[in-house]
Amino acid sequence: xxxxxxxxxxxxxxxxxxxxxxxxxxxxxxxxxxxxxxxxxxxxxxxxxxxxxxxxxxxxxxxxxxxxxxxxxxxxxxxxxxxxxxxxxxxxxxxxxxxxxxxxxxxxxxxxxxxxxxxxxxxxxxxxxxxxxxxxxxxxxxxxxxxxxxxxxxxxxxxxxxxxxxxxxxxxxxxxxxxxxxxxxxxxxxxxxxxxxxxxxxxxxxxxxxxxxxxxxxxxxxxxxxxxxxxxxxxxxxxxxxxxxxxxxxxxxxxxxxxxx
Numbered sequence: 001x002x003x004x005x006x007x008x009x010x011x012x013x014x015x016x017x018x019x020x021x022x023x024x025x026x027x028x029x030x031x032x033x034x035x036x037x038x039x040x041x042x043x044x045x046x047x048x049x050x051x052x053x054x055x056x057x058x059x060x061x062x063x064x065x066x067x068x069x070x071x072x073x074x075x076x077x078x079x080x081x082x083x084x085x086x087x088x089x090x091x092x093x094x095x096x097x098x099x100x101x102x103x104x105x106x107x108x109x110x111x112x113x114x115x116x117x118x119x120x121x122x123x124x125x126x127x128x129x130x131x132x133x134x135x136x137x138x139x140x141x142x143x144x145x146x147x148x149x150x151x152x153x154x155x156x157x158x159x160x161x162x163x164x165x166x167x168x169x170x171x172x173x174x175x176x177x178x179x180x181x182x183x184x185x186x187x188x189x190x191x192x193x194x195x196x197x198x199x200x201x202x203x204x205x206x207x208x209x210x211x212x213x214x215x216x217x218x219x220x221x222x223x224x225x226x227x228x229x230x231x232x233x234x235x236x237x238x239x240x241x242x243x244x245x246x247x248x249x250x251x252x253x254x255x256x257x258x259x260x261x
Contacts, residue, residue, distance in 0.1 A: 060209045062144070063151055064169045066110035067093050067134075067205055071117075082168040082205035083109065083134070084216060087150030089141075091134040092253065093205040094221050095124040098132035109136050116140045122257070129256040130221040131248050153250040154215040158193050164217060165209040166195065168202025174211075175201055182244040183224050191224065191246040198223050198242025208247045218247040 063085045070078030081097030091109055098107060098120055109118045116136045123132040138146055158164070160179040165172060178194040195201060195208060206220040225240045 060165055060167045060207065060211075061169075061172050062148060064167050064207065065091060066169050067091075067097050067118075068108045068110050068115070069099070069106070071106075071108050071115045078108075079110075080107075080205075082202055082207075082220075084151070084167070084205075084207040084219065085109075085111075085145060085148065086216075087148060089135050089138045090121075091118065091136060092207075092216075092219055093132050093134065094219055094248070095130045095132045096126055096221075097205040098123050098134065107134065109134065111142055111145055114140075114142055124256055126222070129248060129252055131219060131253055131256050133257065152215045153254060154210050154213060154217045155250070156210075156213075157251065158217055158249065163211065164195060165211050166197075166201040166206055166220065167209060168206040171202045171206075173197060173201045178244045187224065191222075193218060193247055193249040193252075194224075194244035195220075195247060196244065198225070198245050201245060216250060218249045218253065220245060220247045222246050 065083045065085055067080045067083045068078045069080055080099065081093060083091045083093035083097070085091050107118050107120065109116045117140075118134040118136045121133040121135050124130060158177045160177050162177040163174060164177060165174055175195050175197040178196045180188040180192055180194065182194060182196075183191060202220060204220055204222070208217040208220065209215070210217050223245045224243045226243055228239050228241075229236055230239055231237070
Protein backbone atom coordinates (compact mmCIF):
# COMPACT_ATOMS: atom_id res chain seq x y z
CA UNK A 1 0.00 0.00 0.00
CA UNK A 2 1.26 3.47 -0.76
CA UNK A 3 2.37 5.64 2.14
CA UNK A 4 -0.64 7.79 3.03
CA UNK A 5 1.06 9.93 5.68
CA UNK A 6 -0.29 13.44 5.86
CA UNK A 7 1.99 16.44 6.20
CA UNK A 8 1.15 16.67 9.90
CA UNK A 9 0.58 19.55 12.26
CA UNK A 10 3.67 21.42 13.36
CA UNK A 11 4.93 24.01 15.80
CA UNK A 12 7.85 26.00 14.41
CA UNK A 13 10.40 28.07 16.32
CA UNK A 14 12.54 30.90 15.04
CA UNK A 15 14.67 33.51 16.81
CA UNK A 16 13.78 32.00 20.16
CA UNK A 17 10.03 32.51 19.80
CA UNK A 18 7.36 29.95 19.07
CA UNK A 19 4.56 30.33 16.59
CA UNK A 20 1.73 27.82 16.33
CA UNK A 21 0.48 26.92 12.87
CA UNK A 22 -2.30 24.79 14.28
CA UNK A 23 -6.00 25.43 14.06
CA UNK A 24 -8.10 24.84 17.15
CA UNK A 25 -11.72 24.19 17.92
CA UNK A 26 -13.81 23.70 21.03
CA UNK A 27 -14.66 20.38 22.64
CA UNK A 28 -18.22 19.06 22.42
CA UNK A 29 -19.85 15.74 23.17
CA UNK A 30 -21.56 14.06 20.24
CA UNK A 31 -23.34 11.19 21.94
CA UNK A 32 -25.39 10.47 25.04
CA UNK A 33 -23.94 9.07 28.23
CA UNK A 34 -25.26 5.56 27.67
CA UNK A 35 -23.70 5.21 24.23
CA UNK A 36 -20.45 6.76 25.40
CA UNK A 37 -20.14 4.38 28.33
CA UNK A 38 -20.39 1.48 25.91
CA UNK A 39 -17.16 2.57 24.25
CA UNK A 40 -15.42 3.49 27.49
CA UNK A 41 -15.88 -0.14 28.54
CA UNK A 42 -13.40 -1.10 25.84
CA UNK A 43 -10.65 0.53 27.86
CA UNK A 44 -11.71 -0.34 31.41
CA UNK A 45 -9.86 -3.67 31.73
CA UNK A 46 -6.62 -2.29 30.28
CA UNK A 47 -4.29 -3.93 32.78
CA UNK A 48 -5.77 -7.38 32.19
CA UNK A 49 -5.64 -6.96 28.43
CA UNK A 50 -2.00 -5.91 28.53
CA UNK A 51 -1.12 -8.85 30.76
CA UNK A 52 -2.70 -11.15 28.18
CA UNK A 53 -0.98 -9.27 25.32
CA UNK A 54 -4.10 -9.60 23.17
CA UNK A 55 -2.49 -7.93 20.16
CA UNK A 56 0.73 -9.93 20.43
CA UNK A 57 4.22 -8.52 19.94
CA UNK A 58 3.87 -7.56 16.29
CA UNK A 59 1.63 -7.23 13.26
CA UNK A 60 0.52 -3.82 14.49
CA UNK A 61 0.11 -2.66 10.91
CA UNK A 62 -3.08 -4.75 10.80
CA UNK A 63 -4.73 -2.12 13.02
CA UNK A 64 -3.80 0.91 10.89
CA UNK A 65 -6.54 2.61 8.87
CA UNK A 66 -6.95 5.76 6.78
CA UNK A 67 -9.31 8.56 7.82
CA UNK A 68 -10.96 10.40 4.92
CA UNK A 69 -13.52 13.14 4.32
CA UNK A 70 -14.78 11.58 1.10
CA UNK A 71 -15.80 8.07 0.06
CA UNK A 72 -13.59 8.42 -3.03
CA UNK A 73 -10.72 6.07 -2.18
CA UNK A 74 -8.57 7.31 -5.05
CA UNK A 75 -8.91 10.98 -4.13
CA UNK A 76 -5.78 12.10 -2.29
CA UNK A 77 -7.49 15.35 -1.33
CA UNK A 78 -10.02 13.39 0.68
CA UNK A 79 -7.42 11.73 2.91
CA UNK A 80 -7.16 13.47 6.26
CA UNK A 81 -4.74 11.25 8.18
CA UNK A 82 -4.27 7.91 9.85
CA UNK A 83 -6.17 6.07 12.56
CA UNK A 84 -5.90 2.95 14.70
CA UNK A 85 -8.63 0.31 14.99
CA UNK A 86 -9.18 -0.78 18.60
CA UNK A 87 -11.80 -3.48 18.12
CA UNK A 88 -15.59 -3.54 18.63
CA UNK A 89 -15.98 -0.94 15.87
CA UNK A 90 -13.92 1.72 17.72
CA UNK A 91 -11.25 3.78 15.92
CA UNK A 92 -8.86 6.33 17.45
CA UNK A 93 -7.33 9.21 15.53
CA UNK A 94 -6.15 12.76 16.22
CA UNK A 95 -8.91 15.32 16.78
CA UNK A 96 -7.57 17.61 14.05
CA UNK A 97 -7.67 14.67 11.61
CA UNK A 98 -11.36 14.15 12.32
CA UNK A 99 -11.89 17.89 11.82
CA UNK A 100 -13.98 20.66 13.31
CA UNK A 101 -17.35 19.66 14.67
CA UNK A 102 -19.05 22.12 12.33
CA UNK A 103 -17.46 20.31 9.38
CA UNK A 104 -18.25 16.77 10.44
CA UNK A 105 -21.07 16.10 8.03
CA UNK A 106 -19.33 12.93 6.91
CA UNK A 107 -16.19 11.01 7.73
CA UNK A 108 -14.97 7.66 6.47
CA UNK A 109 -12.57 4.94 7.50
CA UNK A 110 -10.67 3.31 4.63
CA UNK A 111 -9.66 -0.29 5.31
CA UNK A 112 -7.77 -1.92 2.46
CA UNK A 113 -10.14 -1.33 -0.52
CA UNK A 114 -13.27 -0.81 1.56
CA UNK A 115 -14.70 2.62 2.46
CA UNK A 116 -16.80 2.59 5.64
CA UNK A 117 -18.85 5.51 6.95
CA UNK A 118 -17.94 6.40 10.54
CA UNK A 119 -19.66 8.22 13.37
CA UNK A 120 -17.80 10.60 15.69
CA UNK A 121 -18.40 9.53 19.29
CA UNK A 122 -16.21 12.12 21.00
CA UNK A 123 -13.68 14.66 19.76
CA UNK A 124 -11.14 16.83 21.59
CA UNK A 125 -8.94 19.61 20.27
CA UNK A 126 -5.31 20.62 19.84
CA UNK A 127 -5.67 22.90 22.87
CA UNK A 128 -6.97 20.13 25.13
CA UNK A 129 -6.56 16.49 24.07
CA UNK A 130 -5.88 15.91 20.38
CA UNK A 131 -7.95 12.72 20.19
CA UNK A 132 -11.14 11.66 18.42
CA UNK A 133 -13.05 8.44 18.99
CA UNK A 134 -14.89 7.17 15.93
CA UNK A 135 -17.22 4.20 15.52
CA UNK A 136 -17.93 2.03 12.50
CA UNK A 137 -20.54 -0.68 12.15
CA UNK A 138 -18.76 -3.97 12.80
CA UNK A 139 -20.90 -5.55 10.11
CA UNK A 140 -19.24 -3.32 7.49
CA UNK A 141 -15.73 -4.47 8.38
CA UNK A 142 -13.70 -6.91 6.30
CA UNK A 143 -13.40 -10.30 7.99
CA UNK A 144 -9.68 -9.73 8.57
CA UNK A 145 -10.55 -6.72 10.75
CA UNK A 146 -13.62 -8.05 12.51
CA UNK A 147 -11.57 -11.05 13.66
CA UNK A 148 -8.74 -8.96 15.12
CA UNK A 149 -8.20 -9.17 18.90
CA UNK A 150 -9.07 -5.96 20.75
CA UNK A 151 -6.10 -3.62 21.05
CA UNK A 152 -5.29 -2.62 24.65
CA UNK A 153 -3.99 0.75 25.79
CA UNK A 154 -0.67 0.62 27.65
CA UNK A 155 -0.57 1.16 31.40
CA UNK A 156 3.09 2.11 31.87
CA UNK A 157 4.20 5.64 31.02
CA UNK A 158 6.76 6.09 28.21
CA UNK A 159 10.42 6.22 29.26
CA UNK A 160 13.05 8.25 27.33
CA UNK A 161 15.21 5.93 25.26
CA UNK A 162 12.50 3.24 25.10
CA UNK A 163 12.11 1.61 21.68
CA UNK A 164 8.65 1.99 20.14
CA UNK A 165 6.98 1.29 16.81
CA UNK A 166 5.09 4.01 14.94
CA UNK A 167 2.47 2.56 12.64
CA UNK A 168 0.51 4.19 9.81
CA UNK A 169 -1.01 2.58 6.71
CA UNK A 170 1.93 1.59 4.52
CA UNK A 171 4.51 2.86 7.00
CA UNK A 172 6.06 1.14 10.02
CA UNK A 173 9.07 2.69 11.74
CA UNK A 174 11.01 1.80 14.89
CA UNK A 175 12.14 4.82 16.89
CA UNK A 176 12.70 5.90 20.48
CA UNK A 177 10.95 7.96 23.12
CA UNK A 178 12.65 11.37 23.23
CA UNK A 179 13.24 13.35 26.45
CA UNK A 180 11.33 16.59 26.93
CA UNK A 181 14.65 18.43 26.79
CA UNK A 182 14.47 17.93 23.01
CA UNK A 183 11.93 20.77 22.76
CA UNK A 184 11.84 24.35 24.13
CA UNK A 185 11.12 24.68 27.88
CA UNK A 186 7.81 26.49 27.40
CA UNK A 187 6.32 23.43 25.68
CA UNK A 188 7.58 20.64 27.88
CA UNK A 189 4.63 20.50 30.26
CA UNK A 190 2.06 20.73 27.44
CA UNK A 191 3.75 18.22 25.13
CA UNK A 192 5.38 15.71 27.51
CA UNK A 193 5.39 12.52 25.41
CA UNK A 194 7.73 12.66 22.43
CA UNK A 195 9.37 10.45 19.81
CA UNK A 196 12.44 10.89 17.64
CA UNK A 197 12.74 10.51 13.84
CA UNK A 198 10.39 13.37 13.06
CA UNK A 199 10.39 12.98 9.29
CA UNK A 200 10.58 9.19 9.01
CA UNK A 201 7.63 8.23 11.22
CA UNK A 202 3.91 8.37 10.45
CA UNK A 203 2.15 11.66 11.05
CA UNK A 204 -1.19 12.69 12.54
CA UNK A 205 -3.34 9.81 13.77
CA UNK A 206 -0.60 7.19 13.55
CA UNK A 207 -0.23 4.74 16.43
CA UNK A 208 2.74 4.49 18.81
CA UNK A 209 3.14 0.92 20.07
CA UNK A 210 5.08 -0.88 22.77
CA UNK A 211 6.49 -3.84 20.80
CA UNK A 212 7.19 -5.87 23.96
CA UNK A 213 3.79 -5.60 25.65
CA UNK A 214 1.74 -5.44 22.45
CA UNK A 215 -0.23 -2.38 23.52
CA UNK A 216 -0.99 1.09 22.15
CA UNK A 217 1.12 3.81 23.80
CA UNK A 218 -0.59 6.72 22.08
CA UNK A 219 -1.65 8.58 18.94
CA UNK A 220 0.65 10.93 17.00
CA UNK A 221 -0.50 14.54 17.18
CA UNK A 222 2.08 16.99 15.82
CA UNK A 223 5.71 17.63 14.97
CA UNK A 224 7.89 20.27 16.63
CA UNK A 225 10.49 21.99 14.48
CA UNK A 226 13.06 24.75 14.66
CA UNK A 227 13.38 27.23 11.79
CA UNK A 228 16.35 29.21 10.60
CA UNK A 229 16.72 31.64 7.72
CA UNK A 230 19.68 31.29 5.35
CA UNK A 231 20.60 32.52 1.90
CA UNK A 232 20.61 30.09 -1.00
CA UNK A 233 22.31 31.98 -3.77
CA UNK A 234 20.61 35.38 -3.82
CA UNK A 235 17.36 34.16 -2.26
CA UNK A 236 16.47 33.66 1.41
CA UNK A 237 15.32 30.15 2.35
CA UNK A 238 13.80 28.71 5.49
CA UNK A 239 15.51 25.61 6.84
CA UNK A 240 13.57 23.38 9.22
CA UNK A 241 14.96 20.90 11.71
CA UNK A 242 12.75 18.32 13.36
CA UNK A 243 13.15 18.40 17.13
CA UNK A 244 10.61 15.77 18.13
CA UNK A 245 7.10 14.55 17.43
CA UNK A 246 4.41 14.72 20.11
CA UNK A 247 1.93 11.90 20.70
CA UNK A 248 -1.07 11.80 23.02
CA UNK A 249 -0.27 9.16 25.62
CA UNK A 250 -2.45 6.20 26.59
CA UNK A 251 -3.07 7.70 30.03
CA UNK A 252 -4.27 10.98 28.46
CA UNK A 253 -6.53 9.01 26.11
CA UNK A 254 -8.07 7.07 29.00
CA UNK A 255 -8.67 10.31 30.89
CA UNK A 256 -10.29 11.87 27.83
CA UNK A 257 -12.58 8.86 27.36
CA UNK A 258 -13.68 9.02 30.97
CA UNK A 259 -11.45 6.38 32.55
CA UNK A 260 -8.67 6.71 35.08
CA UNK A 261 -5.65 8.69 33.80
